[in-house]
Amino acid sequence: MKKIAQALLVVVGCTWLFTSCTKDPVSNLTTEESRIYITDHDSTVNFSNYNTYSISDSIAVIDNGNSKHESSAVGSAYIAAVKKYMNQAGFTLVSKSDHPDLGVDVTHIINTSTGVITYGDYWDNYGGYWDPYYWGYPDYSYYVPYGYSIYQVKEGALSIDILDLKNASENNNINMIWTGLIRGSGILDAGVADSQVKALFDQSPYLKK
């Protein structure tokens, strides 16, 4: 009986040893490998029908449902990168007063308190983070014709949204027509902003004039 107990102890020991030797998927990733880039768009939109765009000079920071606009080195780096790749895609940067065809919002989403929020929740409150008044359509609502189907936000993410201002009057809404989302380790670093935005544009070949 004692020997059987010893054998069982050996089996328990082996189980412990090998389960602790399992390869942990997260710790076996580099910082770059930890990041994911998700894009979605309105499939009915032809981006070549748009010429100009405008972008805010600050980013919205949504911290557990509370939002504020913030100017920071990281935010400025992301805005500069978005301008660079929008220009490379053939769109022309104009000021907001020049009636741009497209509006671009950059948003940093933080949720560190409780549970999980879905991107549906994020978009439900989009008007609270980016007042339609800013884009010159104070009585309009935002409309998102698509949604991330598999995705939930637990910590931080950076979202870039492109809005259809050209057809806002016709649609009676400010339609969101493209979204890019960056998640992972080390994304809030001005030094990596360019490569992160480039990744989103690279996987969206349809996003061009």
Added chain:
Amino acid sequence: MKKIKIIFAALLVLMFYSAKTDAQSQPLQFQLNYNYSFPTGNFKNDLVNENSPRGFMGSLMYPFSPNWSAGLAYGFQDYYQKYPRTLYHLTKTQDISAVLTNSLQTTPIMVKAKFSPSTNSFLKPYLSLAAGANLVEYKQYYGEFGSSQSNFGFRVQGGLGLLVPFKKTSTSGINIGATYDYAPYHHIGLTKLNSVNVQGGIQVQLR
């Protein structure tokens, strides 16, 4: 599958009826093997194509006769595969660029029967058959963001091996062997988690 279960049950019945009463004083045989696993078929092609060097198989067997023994087998194996960054099309409009990681652990708990045709020779070859439950824990990660699921499935294992005793009259010794494991798994688009395994370890008597 049903045929395999019937054959296995018949084998166990045959073994019990052929057991000799004087064998009841025989000590239990405890075997512990390092296990190297090669995923095959659907498992290899669609989930993890890297072999796994992280596993073990153990068994506790009662020798009913000089030729036959039966008991329980238990093990653990960790499979892991990290795929390079790729663009995945999730829906008609939604794309995700990510490093995809599949991580899968199997924990079989089986009833096992072993037949050694040669009792007089120094080297003791054997055949084995085992069947039982297979606990599968599967995790899939896009970058550092993952999900997991656990399932129980069926597992049947056929094997052959060789025991090299420490002494001529001893049943303790060094074991080497190989098994083929058939494990149906109807989740995440897979149908089976079959594998070929090679093992090496020791067998000791527990008095």
